[in-house]
Amino acid sequence: MPRAATADVVVVGAGIIGAACAEALTAAGVRVIVVDRGAVASGTTASGEGNVLVSDKEPGPELELAIASRAEWGVVLDRLPSRVADVEWESKGGVVVATTDPGPLRAFAAKQQAAGVDARVITAAEAFSLEPLLTRDVTVGVHYPEDAQLQPVLAATALLTAVRDRGGEVWSGVTGLSVRRSAQGRLIGLSTSAGEIACGAVLNACGPWAGEFGATAGGPIQVLPRRGMILVTAPLPECVRHKVYDADYVGAVGSGDADLQTSTVVESTRAGTVLIGSSRERIGFDDSVRVKVLRELARKAVGLFPFLGDVPVMRAYGGFRPYAPDHLPVIGPDPRVEGLWHATGHEGAGIGLAASTGRLITELFLGLAPHVAPEPFRVDRPAVIAA
Ligand SMILES: Cc1cc2nc3c(=O)[nH]c(=O)nc-3n(C[C@H](O)[C@H](O)[C@H](O)COP(=O)(O)OP(=O)(O)OC[C@H]3O[C@@H](n4cnc5c(N)ncnc54)[C@H](O)[C@@H]3O)c2cc1C
Numbered sequence: 001m002p003r004a005a006t007a008d009v010v011v012v013g014a015g016i017i018g019a020a021c022a023e024a025l026t027a028a029g030v031r032v033i034v035v036d037r038g039a040v041a042s043g044t045t046a047s048g049e050g051n052v053l054v055s056d057k058e059p060g061p062e063l064e065l066a067i068a069s070r071a072e073w074g075v076v077l078d079r080l081p082s083r084v085a086d087v088e089w090e091s092k093g094g095v096v097v098a099t100t101d102p103g104p105l106r107a108f109a110a111k112q113q114a115a116g117v118d119a120r121v122i123t124a125a126e127a128f129s130l131e132p133l134l135t136r137d138v139t140v141g142v143h144y145p146e147d148a149q150l151q152p153v154l155a156a157t158a159l160l161t162a163v164r165d166r167g168g169e170v171w172s173g174v175t176g177l178s179v180r181r182s183a184q185g186r187l188i189g190l191s192t193s194a195g196e197i198a199c200g201a202v203l204n205a206c207g208p209w210a211g212e213f214g215a216t217a218g219g220p221i222q223v224l225p226r227r228g229m230i231l232v233t234a235p236l237p238e239c240v241r242h243k244v245y246d247a248d249y250v251g252a253v254g255s256g257d258a259d260l261q262t263s264t265v266v267e268s269t270r271a272g273t274v275l276i277g278s279s280r281e282r283i284g285f286d287d288s289v290r291v292k293v294l295r296e297l298a299r300k301a302v303g304l305f306p307f308l309g310d311v312p313v314m315r316a317y318g319g320f321r322p323y324a325p326d327h328l329p330v331i332g333p334d335p336r337v338e339g340l341w342h343a344t345g346h347e348g349a350g351i352g353l354a355a356s357t358g359r360l361i362t363e364l365f366l367g368l369a370p371h372v373a374p375e376p377f378r379v380d381r382p383a384v385i386a387a
Contacts, residue, residue: 005033005169005195005197005198006031006197006198006199007031007032007033007168007169007197007198007199008025008030008031008032008199008200008201009022009025009030009031009032009033009199009200009201009202009203009341009365010032010033010034010035010176010190010197010199010201010202010203011025011032011033011034011035011202011203011205012035012036012176012190012202012203012204012205012206012213013034013036013043013204013205013206013207013209013210013213013344014034014035014036014039014040014041014042014156014160014170014172014205015036015041015043015044015045015156015205015207015350016041016045016048016152016155016156016159016350016351016354017205017207017343017344017346017350017354017357017358018034018036018203018205018343019034019040019041019155019156019157019159019160019163019354020076020159020354020355020357020358021203021205021343021357021358021361021362022034022159022160022163022168022170022358023076023159023160023162023163023358024076024358024359024361024362025358025361025362025365026162026163026166026167026168027079027162027166027362028362028366030362030365030366031167031168032163032168032169033168033169033170033171033197033199034160034163034168034169034170034171035171035174035175035176035190035192035194035197036170036171036172036173036174037173037174037175037176037193038172038173039172039173040153040156040157040160040170040172041152041153041156041157043207043208043209043319043320044207044208044319044320044321044322044350045152045153045156045207045350045351046152046153046319047228047230047317047318047319047320048152048319048350048351049149049230049265049267049275049277049278049351050088050149050150050151050152050155050269050351051094051147051148051149051243051265051267051351051352052069052070052073052147052148052149052150052351052352053066053094053144053147053243053349053352054066054067054070054112054117054144054146054147055094055096055112055117055119055142055144055146055147055243056245056349057112057349058108058111059111059112059114059115060376061328061372061373061376061377062327062328062329062349062353063112063115063117064115064372064373065329065353065356065357065360065372065377066349066352066353066356067116067117068356068359068371068372069352069353069354069355069356069357070146070148070352072355072356072358072359072371073089073148073150073355075355076159076355076358077089079162080158080159080161080162081158081161081162081165083161084154084157084158084161084162085158086154087150087151087154087155087158088149088150088151088154088269088270089148089149089150090148090149090150090270091145091146091148092147092148092149092241092242092243092267093143093144093145093146093147093148093242093243094143094144094147094242094243094244094245095122095127095130095131095141095142095143095144095242095243095244095245096141096142096144096244096245096246096247097127097134097138097139097140097141097142097244097245097246097247097304098138098139098140098141098246098247099135099137099138099139099246099303099304100139101139102139102140104247105140105141105142105247106121106140106142108142108247109121109142117144117146118144118145118146119142119143119144120142120143120144120145121140121141121142122140122141122142122143123140123141124136124138124139124140124141126141126143127140127141127143130143130241130242131240131241131242131244133239133240133305133306133307134244134304134305135303135304135305135306137303147242147243149243149267149269150351151269151270152351155351155354171192171194174192174193174194175192175193176190176191176192176202176206176213176216176217177190177191177192177193177216178190178191178216178217179191179202179216179217179218179337179339179340180196181218181337185337185338186338186339187199187200187201187202187217187337187338187339187340188200188339190202200339201339201340201341201365202217202339202340202341203341203342203343203361204217204219204221204340204341204342204343204344205342205343205344206344207320207322207344207350208223208224208225208226208285208320208321208322208323210223210322210330210342210344210345211223211224214334214340214342217337217340218336218337218340219334219336219337219340219342219379220385221324221330221334221342221344221345221379221384221385222324222325222383222384222385223322223323223324223330223344223345223384224282224322224323224324224325225282225284225285225320225321225322225323226280226281226282226320226321226322226323226347226348227279227280227281227282227283227286227287227318227319227320227321228277228278228279228280228281228318228319228320228321228348229277229278229279229289229290229293229294229297229316229317229318230275230276230277230278230297230316230317230318231275231276231277231294231297231298231301231313231315231316232273232274232275232276232313232314232315232316232317233273233274233276233308233311233312233313233314234273234311234312234313234314235271235272235273236268236272236273236274236311237272238268239268239274239305239307240266240267240268240274240305241268242267243265243266243267244265244266244267244304244305245263245264245265245266245304246263246264246265246300246304248263259281260279260280260281260292260293260296261279261280261281262278262279262280262293262296262297262300263278263300264276264277264297264300264301264303264304265277265278266301266304266305266308273314274308274311276297276298276301276308277297278297278348279293279296279297279318280321280348281293282323285320287318287320289316289317289318294316298313321346321347321348321350322344322345322346322347322350323345323347324344324345324347324383324384325383325384326381326383326384327347328345328376328377328383329343329344329345329346329347329350329353329357329377330342330343330344330345330377330379330384331343331357331360331361331364331374331377331378332360332361332364332374332377332378332379333364333379334379334380335379335380341361341365342379343357343358343361345384356371356372359371360372360374360377
């Protein structure tokens with residue numbers, strides 16, 4: 001059992017968000033302990049496909065954070081210890097295609113171009129030269145050279161290795177139970193299943209469980225699980241070169257609908273497997289793998305890449321996206337408990353948004369000028385503060 005300890009900040013949750021925040025804080029000289037009730041990256045981060053995307057976001061605060069984070073990932077990867085810096089980063093680019101009316105996709109790309117995204121409208125023939133195995137039903141495409149990919153578990157592990165190298169600690173198998181407060185109400189410590197940690201701040205990075213931990217800490221927030229499932233093929237020879245998805249994906253990402261939604265997202269990994277996603281459903285923490293979801297994923301993927309109908313599937317898995325009702329992350333101090341902070345609610349984009357989230361938390365914590373406007377992500381917005 002770890003001994004009694006002190007830190008400037010205790011990060012609760014060792015997923016990609018907690019890891020990125022801890023890394024950025026320690027890079028700035030802040031003393032950090034990270035606790036997770038499971039293993040590193042054993043929550044939603046283990047389910048993430050690893051896309052670092054600008055292509056799937058409407059112009060607005062989340063896109064601004066995504067553009068900043070795409071750049072920040074380069075900075076973060078450069079300062080990782082070389083022995084763990086290979087996190088399977090690939091600047092592979094994304095290709096979005098429409099198989100029906102090309103108008104909406106063209107209009108979406110125009111809005112993104114105006115917001116500073118490198119979004120190149122391409123013909124069907126150009127889409128085939130980028131992705132030779134695509135369905136011939138494509139009517140128009142958009143190429144996003146900035147879209148990238150990494151391996152989320154490797155990335156979280158590497159970030160926490162950097163934390164340890166700088167004197168920080170990572171306690172696995174340790175649950176954050178409650179916060180301790182002074183007579184004036186200021187947070188002065190965290191009680192854990194392995195003892196007390198005296199600290200000046202606690203950062204709630206509990207992903208889909210952040211609502212639960214926030215309530216325990218005196219700062220309840222509306223963060224809910226949104227289930228997603230992925231089909232994984234056996235390793236294949238090179239067949240899908242970019243992250244490829246159907247134009248209806250953006251609508252599913254932005255929808256608040258609780259019912260099952262599926263939209264095709266197909267990409268290969270360095271290991272040769274092809275990931276076929278993704279579904280979105282609000283069904284609480286129900287983790288059953290259901291045939292009706294897998295059938296929809298497979299049907300739509302084969303529509304986009306007909307060859308997938310004949311390849312072996314190796315497994316299927318799911319996870320819970322941490323979802324705030326207004327689809328924006330929750331990043332910053334909790335006005336109700338001095339010393340309590342939150343970094344959560346990244347829904348289906350936490351891997352991509354982690355680098356800038358870590359930087360923003362660090363800037364706010366140290367009182368530095370933030371590199372992106374923090375207001376849209378503040379904790380005390382009506383959609384997030386639980387009644
Ligand atoms: C199928 C699927 C595909 C996805 N694909 C992508 C993608 O391609 N790109 C992308 O950017 N995002 C993707 N996402 C979303 C992304 O995975 C999440 O946004 C991200 O992983 C959230 O990270 P997190 O650190 O907030 O949460 P988590 O990874 O869940 O980490 C939270 C941690 O908190 C710990 N914890 C909870 N309560 C306590 C407590 N009381 N004490 C101690 N520890 C506690 C948990 O054990 C867990 O390890 C996908 C999600 C799913 C489900």
